Amino acid sequence: MTGPPRRVLAWSAPVLLALIVLPFVVPPYQTVLLTYGLVFAIAALGFNLLLGYTGLLSFGHSAYFGMGAYAVAFTVKYLKLESMEAFLLSGILASGAVAALFGLLCVRYTKIFFGILTMALSQVLWSLAFKFFWVTGGSDGLRVPTPTLLGGFVRAGSDKFEFLSHRYYFYVLAVFVVCTALMWVIVHSPFGKALQAIRDNETRAEFVGVQVWHYRWVAFLISGIFTGLAGALWVPLNGLTTPDILHWTFSGKMVFFTVLGGFQTFFGPIVGAIIFNYLETYAVGHTVYWQMVLGIVLVVLVLALPAGIVGTVRRFAVRPVKAA
Amino acid sequence: MDTLIVHVLNALLYASVMFLIAGGLSLIYGVMRIVNLAHGNLYAFGAYVTAWAVGRALGTATEASVWMYALLPVGALAAAGLGALLEPTLLRPLYRRAEEYQLLITFGLLLILEDLMRLIWGPYPLQASALYEGLGSLTFGESIYPTYNLVVIVIGGVAAAGLWAFVYRTQFGVVLRATSQNMRMAAALGVNVNRVYVQAFTLGCFMAGLGGSVIVPQQGAVLGMGVDALILAFVVVVIGGLGSLEGALIGALMVGFVREAGITFFPEIELAVLYLMAAGVLMIRPAGILGRA
Numbered sequence: 001m002t003g004p005p006r007r008v009l010a011w012s013a014p015v016l017l018a019l020i021v022l023p024f025v026v027p028p029y030q031t032v033l034l035t036y037g038l039v040f041a042i043a044a045l046g047f048n049l050l051l052g053y054t055g056l057l058s059f060g061h062s063a064y065f066g067m068g069a070y071a072v073a074f075t076v077k078y079l080k081l082e083s084m085e086a087f088l089l090s091g092i093l094a095s096g097a098v099a100a101l102f103g104l105l106c107v108r109y110t111k112i113f114f115g116i117l118t119m120a121l122s123q124v125l126w127s128l129a130f131k132f133f134w135v136t137g138g139s140d141g142l143r144v145p146t147p148t149l150l151g152g153f154v155r156a157g158s159d160k161f162e163f164l165s166h167r168y169y170f171y172v173l174a175v176f177v178v179c180t181a182l183m184w185v186i187v188h189s190p191f192g193k194a195l196q197a198i199r200d201n202e203t204r205a206e207f208v209g210v211q212v213w214h215y216r217w218v219a220f221l222i223s224g225i226f227t228g229l230a231g232a233l234w235v236p237l238n239g240l241t242t243p244d245i246l247h248w249t250f251s252g253k254m255v256f257f258t259v260l261g262g263f264q265t266f267f268g269p270i271v272g273a274i275i276f277n278y279l280e281t282y283a284v285g286h287t288v289y290w291q292m293v294l295g296i297v298l299v300v301l302v303l304a305l306p307a308g309i310v311g312t313v314r315r316f317a318v319r320p321v322k323a324a
Numbered sequence: 325m326d327t328l329i330v331h332v333l334n335a336l337l338y339a340s341v342m343f344l345i346a347g348g349l350s351l352i353y354g355v356m357r358i359v360n361l362a363h364g365n366l367y368a369f370g371a372y373v374t375a376w377a378v379g380r381a382l383g384t385a386t387e388a389s390v391w392m393y394a395l396l397p398v399g400a401l402a403a404a405g406l407g408a409l410l411e412p413t414l415l416r417p418l419y420r421r422a423e424e425y426q427l428l429i430t431f432g433l434l435l436i437l438e439d440l441m442r443l444i445w446g447p448y449p450l451q452a453s454a455l456y457e458g459l460g461s462l463t464f465g466e467s468i469y470p471t472y473n474l475v476v477i478v479i480g481g482v483a484a485a486g487l488w489a490f491v492y493r494t495q496f497g498v499v500l501r502a503t504s505q506n507m508r509m510a511a512a513l514g515v516n517v518n519r520v521y522v523q524a525f526t527l528g529c530f531m532a533g534l535g536g537s538v539i540v541p542q543q544g545a546v547l548g549m550g551v552d553a554l555i556l557a558f559v560v561v562v563i564g565g566l567g568s569l570e571g572a573l574i575g576a577l578m579v580g581f582v583r584e585a586g587i588t589f590f591p592e593i594e595l596a597v598l599y600l601m602a603a604g605v606l607m608i609r610p611a612g613i614l615g616r617a
Contacts (some may be wrong), residue, residue: 047357057424105607111423113610116562120602127595134410249551252361259428274498289443295435302429303417 002207019173028165032237033281035169037274038176039233044258044269045183046226051255052263053187054219056110060118061254063102063125064095064224066246068231070129071095073142073241084147084171087232095228096221098125103220107213110202119248126246141242144235164237172233179226180270187220187266195219227254253280256298262308271310326465331584337473339580341479344535345553346560347572348528355504355524358415361430363532364554365437366403370533371545374399374449379540381568388458396537399587403533404526411525416518434551442547453564455541476538483534484573491569500524504567521595559602565612576615 023031043065050056072087073093079086102121106114129136136142146163148155149171186192197205198212206212237242244250253276261272279297283290305312349363377398414433418426459471462516491497503510503520511517535553536545543549560579565572579598586594605612 051424057427059427105603109610110607112427112566115427116359116558117603117606119555120559120562120599120606124596124599124603127599128593131592131595200489248555252434255424255428256431259424288447289439292439292443293433295432295437295439298435299414299429300434302425302432303414306425308419 060122068228092231099224262311368550370536407529
């Protein structure tokens, strides 16, 4: 196993430093916004294990994000817990269980059938969350209070916003760094290489002894758990979970920001998720026609910049080096 | 007995509209191998245009004149026009690219069209209920049934028959099916594939728009109706088989009857049952009941 190359560490270290310093420099609102971005970035990392590395386009990842979020809400409602660690654990368990089951059903298919099957299954969860209002609160959703961090060691003070923009931000940042490192290890491991082999040529991968079905299922499971973890981190920020995050249009957004950043690169989805979050927030803040703004961005992106932001930047940045 | 007839008619009504939407979706997929996520919005567009046209025609009057029923196809034509505009500009550059991009661009289109309708017609629902009320209702036994619903069922049936005749009994249908089966071979034999694509896409959009047009007097046009309809249309085409028109008909009937039964007997899990049906069919026969993989 090799660590990340020096080149990646060389620019990721200053970026991490900047992320640590940021809450002390920018207004709290900006930090909270960035927290949302980091949460979506974790989901994007998970999502891209399937799209970028395994070659499977899921249109149902809202299911795992939503399961993570609802698991937290149920932990509060039925177990009366308020510890963030309990939240994360319940989010991981719930999304993992659903991903394991759905994955079992979906990984036999590829391309459009895989996309539609994942979408149909996620819609099952959405309709249940929508209709069983005595359990899920229906379209009103479920409220989630501010959690305690690190086993009750760090508590929210009277100022919830201050808590979210500092202590909670650092918590999310830490989870984000761990997830990114973990995903880096996964995609650069023999397992990750096998996934890429499956993506590039399923028949050949099978021929050299890769158990395609099994590998895809494990990738699906990991992908679902990352996304579920993001869902669990998202709930305390939002304070409320509603069926919207289970709806397939939310899955569409996940595809959107992964492609926005560039799904053929490791860091692309992270960049895409954070930029998408800013884009959406400002579009919503400035116009009621924010969906149109996002749609136009997406259409232009697909037509003009299919490699995404990171892919395009890298192409221009790397070319002179190659020529030299 | 009377209530049974009402249930059956409701199921057929629902199946008619679903067939119009899903048939268009399936036709487009069958010929072009594109899953159009914005298809539901074309259905909504048809509904809005018809509601708007009827509203303008009514003016201050409250009762519909007979000629106003001629406005029903307006929405379908508008949706067809929109389709004819969208295919060459947005979809054509993407046929050589990976499937992911085709899905994404139609998702972008979904977002744009959703807000375009908000921009043009505002956030409030539009009604065309004068056409619905204008036909009164029929009584059989103890039950009363709106006549307009029967009209929708008939239109759905006629559309299905017309489409079948169009695809299987005309020169254009032959070219359409040939392109669907083997695009390269059709092109080599002198078929103008670009033209077939734009025609197929326009026809598919026309059907979606017609679905919206005929249902709007009964249900009204609201934002978000397209996204909801799209998912159910997916259920229909997945059950029947992507790309198969007969499959869309069978799927629409199944969805219509299951939904009517669901609303009556198991309202909480009615939608879940439909999605599970689609998932189940996909798992047993990925290509659907009548599809070819």
